[in-house]
Amino acid sequence: MKRRRKLKKKPVMILLLSIFLIIVLTIFAVKTIKELNYRKTLEYKIMTIGYSKDEYDLLERKTNKEFMENLLTKEYDKMYINILKETYYIPSKVNQYINYYDNHLNSKANEIVSMVNVGSDKKWYEDVKDTDTSKDLLMLNNKFNKLSKDYVPDDLVNVKNWYAYGNNPQLRQEAYDSFINMFNAAKEEDLTIIINSAYRPYSSQEKLYAQYVDKDGEEVADTYAARPGHSEHQTGLTVDVTTYGVQGEDFDKTDEFKWLQEHAHEYGFILRYPKDKENLTGYAYESWHYRYVGIEAATIIHNSNITFDEYYAYYIENA
Ligand SMILES: [Zn+2]
Structure with missing residues (x-):
């Protein structure tokens, strides 16, 4: 009786043991396959070179x-x-x-x-595109982006003599309205911001650039003057400013300049060619050259200390 019971028990044990073994082996196999598959992944390979998860x-x-x-x-x-x-x-x-x-x-x-x-991994004037004028107040005109010979803004207005020196300068309406607000705000602090130059048609820039090349040669002229079609002044959104008794480069020593540094963006204007950004803008520092881009863009550019070229690449082209 006792012996028969023992014999009956053995197959049960074997069966249980086999099931257990099968389970263990299956888990092991699954794990191995998973591991092998993981080793085929980019994640694993990238991490073997030393990159963290x-x-x-x-x-x-x-x-x-x-x-x-x-x-x-x-x-x-x-x-x-x-x-x-x-x-x-x-x-x-x-x-x-x-x-x-x-x-x-x-x-x-x-x-x-x-x-x-900004495209400065290439040489200036290499791979030039047409300026996308549909971007309107935010259009980019620089050494890689060019306006056509016959691009003339359709809302140019005459700047009153009160705000400018000679030659009846013109600006686009919105830029002009904002300039007046800026001018008045500066006036309240006894500062006077005078427009020296504003809109310049293609043909004027053509003459101007030719004169500079005659004087200094192309290489030097390119550091401070735009080739025709590449001048921001053709957008009608740009002003060169000064104040009483000041000649060009000395503008950055004036209180007017200091005021503009703090407040121009509140009126939608930016210092377009800042110091030490020649690599990005393509132009030597110009304390007098301001571009109208609207308050929103000007505020971002001012607060993040970037150039308009960088702003355009990230916020406009990439958007
Ligand atoms: Zn200028």
Whole structure:
């Protein structure tokens, strides 16, 4: 009796043991397959070069598969991550950033992003596009963007002599209205902002530029004067200003200049060619040249200390 019971118990044990083994083996197999599959993923491969999980997530969010696959052929480089973290990073330009970095290894991430965004990874006047005039008050006219010979703003108005020196300057209506508000606000503090030059048609710029080239040669002339079609003055949204008794470059020593530094953006104007931004704007510092872009854009540009070229690339073109 006892013996028979023992015999009956054994197959049950074997069965249970087998089930247990099958379960363990299955779990193991599933885990192994999962692990093998994971090793085939970009995430795993990227992390084997040295990128952290957070860095991988950033790469996945801000670049594309092709870019990451290309990254596998290179060594770990923190700069790639720094570039992705830049405020004005534009995903579609990632390969241009890396190209620029490869050729300028000492650049900082923010410089790389700014230079590429404004097109300064190319030579001035290379790869010139037509200015997109549909952007109206925010149109960009610089060394990479050109207005046609016959572009004339359709709402030019004459500036009253009260606000300007000679030659009957003209401005677009909205820029003029805002200039008057700015002029009056400065007047309340006994400051006088006088317009020296405003709208310039293509033909005037053509003559002006030719004179400069005659005088200084093309290379030097290009640092301070725009080629025809490339002058912001053709937009009718730009003023060169001065005040009583001041000649050109000395304007930045005046109280009027200081006031403009603090308040121009409140009236939609920006200092278009700031100091130390020649790389981005293509022009030497001009304390007297102000561009009307509207209060919203001017405030962003002023508060973030960026150039209009950078603003345009990120907020207009990229939008
Ligand atoms: Zn100017």
